[in-house]
Amino acid sequence: MIRGAAGLRIAVIGGGIVGLACADELVRAGHDVSVFDPSPAGGATRAAAGMLAPGGEAWFGEEALLALGLDSLSRWPGFAADLEQRSGRHVDLRQDGALLVGGDRDDLTELLRAAAFLERSGVRADELDRPALRRLEPSISGRAAGGVRLPDDRHVDPRRVASALLAVLGERVLRARARPVADGVVLGGGDGVHVPADVIVLATGHAGLRHVRPVRGEVVRVRSCDAPTRVLRATWHGERVYVVPRSDGELVIGATEEEHPATPQTSATSDGPLPTVGGVARLLDTARALLPGIDTADVVEVMARDRPGSPDNGPLIGPLDRQGPARLLVAGGHYRGGVLLAPVTAAALRAHVDGLEVPATARCFTPDRFKYPTHHRNEDPCT
Numbered sequence: 001m002i003r004g005a006a007g008l009r010i011a012v013i014g015g016g017i018v019g020l021a022c023a024d025e026l027v028r029a030g031h032d033v034s035v036f037d038p039s040p041a042g043g044a045t046r047a048a049a050g051m052l053a054p055g056g057e058a059w060f061g062e063e064a065l066l067a068l069g070l071d072s073l074s075r076w077p078g079f080a081a082d083l084e085q086r087s088g089r090h091v092d093l094r095q096d097g098a099l100l101v102g103g104d105r106d107d108l109t110e111l112l113r114a115a116a117f118l119e120r121s122g123v124r125a126d127e128l129d130r131p132a133l134r135r136l137e138p139s140i141s142g143r144a145a146g147g148v149r150l151p152d153d154r155h156v157d158p159r160r161v162a163s164a165l166l167a168v169l170g171e172r173v174l175r176a177r178a179r180p181v182a183d184g185v186v187l188g189g190g191d192g193v194h195v196p197a198d199v200i201v202l203a204t205g206h207a208g209l210r211h212v213r214p215v216r217g218e219v220v221r222v223r224s225c226d227a228p229t230r231v232l233r234a235t236w237h238g239e240r241v242y243v244v245p246r247s248d249g250e251l252v253i254g255a256t257e258e259e260h261p262a263t264p265q266t267s268a269t270s271d272g273p274l275p276t277v278g279g280v281a282r283l284l285d286t287a288r289a290l291l292p293g294i295d296t297a298d299v300v301e302v303m304a305r306d307r308p309g310s311p312d313n314g315p316l317i318g319p320l321d322r323q324g325p326a327r328l329l330v331a332g333g334h335y336r337g338g339v340l341l342a343p344v345t346a347a348a349l350r351a352h353v354d355g356l357e358v359p360a361t362a363r364c365f366t367p368d369r370f371k372y373p374t375h376h377r378n379e380d381p382c383t
C-alpha cells in the first residue's frame, strides 16, 4: 500500500462511486488508502442515470432517507466543484430541476399525492397543468395530463464523476478482487497476496454484503434531435420511466426494476448482466409515448446492472462487529441513490473511521439497525 502521512492503513474493497468517494475523503483526511476492484466503476455506477433527486425518489414512510438525500444534495455543488478543480475533469452537474409527468388522470392523482408529501417535508413542488408543462418542455406529448415541477433536483454524469475520482486517486486504485481477513485483505482467489490494513471498508455494491440484495435495472442511452432540457420522470398509464439529458446530447432512458434471485432466466457475461427484451421494450414504449420525438433517435447503448438493495431501502454506513486487529466498516446498500448519497456517505464513513461527529442525517443508517428482527422493509430506520 502507498504510505500516506501519519494515518491509518485503510483498504477499501470496491471502487464504485461509493467506494471511490469514501477513499478520496479518507486520503484527504491523511490516511494511507488503497482501493481494490477488478473493474473500477464497472458496477451499478456504470448504469446509473445520475439523478440527484431526493424529491423525485422519496416515498411515504422514508422520511429519514429523504433527509439523508437532501443533506447529500446540498453537499453536491461543493463536492463537484472541488473534484473538478483537483482532477481537471468536468462532471456535468446540472441544476435545472426535474418534471414529474402524469400520462392520465390516475397517474396525475398519484403524482399530486407525492407532491403534497414532498411539500410537507420541505421540498418545493409546483403543480403544472398541461399547457404549463408543455411550455417548459415542448417535446412532451400533448396527451400528458399534467405534472409537477421539482425546481431543486439536480443531476450529474456518474461516469464522469467516477473518472474524476479515479484520476485523483491514481495509483491507489488497484485492479484486483479482494476479501477481508482479520488483519487486512487477501487479493484474488485462494492464497493470494496478503495486504495488511488497520481499517477495511466494504464497498462492494450488491456483492457479498449481509442484508444487501441485487435489484436489476436496465437503461437505454439514445441520441435525439428532439431532446428535453430537464430530467423527466413520468408515470404513463401506470408504467414508470425517466429521461435524463446529458450535456453532450445523450439521453438516458431508465430504468426497469426487478428482484432476481439467481435463476436461469437471468443471464450475465463477464461485463455484467444482460438486458432483457421485455424490459427494454417496456422502457422504450413508455419513453416514446412521453416523448414522441425520440422515435427517430439513435440507440447508443443498452445496459443492465444490479443495484444494491437493503431491507428498508436505506444505505448501511458504519462499523460492523467483528473480532480481529483490523476494524471493519461498510458503505453499501445504497439501492437507487448511491450517486445522490456519495458525498454524505463519504463524510459519514470518514467520521466513523476517525471517531468524529457523524452527520446527523446519517446516524440512523448504521448497519446494526438490522440486528433486530422487528426491522422490516420500508420501516423508517429513525423511528
Ligand SMILES: Cc1cc2nc3c(=O)[nH]c(=O)nc-3n(C[C@H](O)[C@H](O)[C@H](O)COP(=O)(O)OP(=O)(O)OC[C@H]3O[C@@H](n4cnc5c(N)ncnc54)[C@H](O)[C@@H]3O)c2cc1C
Residues within 6 Å of the ligand: 013, 014, 015, 016, 017, 018, 019, 020, 036, 037, 038, 039, 040, 041, 042, 043, 044, 045, 046, 047, 048, 049, 050, 051, 052, 176, 177, 178, 179, 203, 204, 205, 206, 207, 208, 216, 217, 218, 219, 254, 255, 304, 305, 306, 307, 308, 331, 332, 333, 334, 335, 336, 337, 338, 339, 340, 341
Ligand atoms: C439502472 C440504474 C440507474 C440508476 N440511477 C441512479 C440515479 O439516477 N441516481 C442515483 O443516485 N443512483 C442511481 N442508481 C443507483 C446507483 O447506481 C447505486 O446506488 C450506486 O452505484 C452504488 O454504488 P456502489 O459503489 O455501492 O456500487 P457499485 O457501483 O455496484 O460498485 C461496486 C464495486 O465493487 C466491486 N466489487 C464487488 N466485489 C468485489 C470484491 N470482492 N473485490 C473488489 N471489488 C469488488 C465491483 O467490481 C464494483 O465496481 C442507479 C442504478 C441502476 C442500476
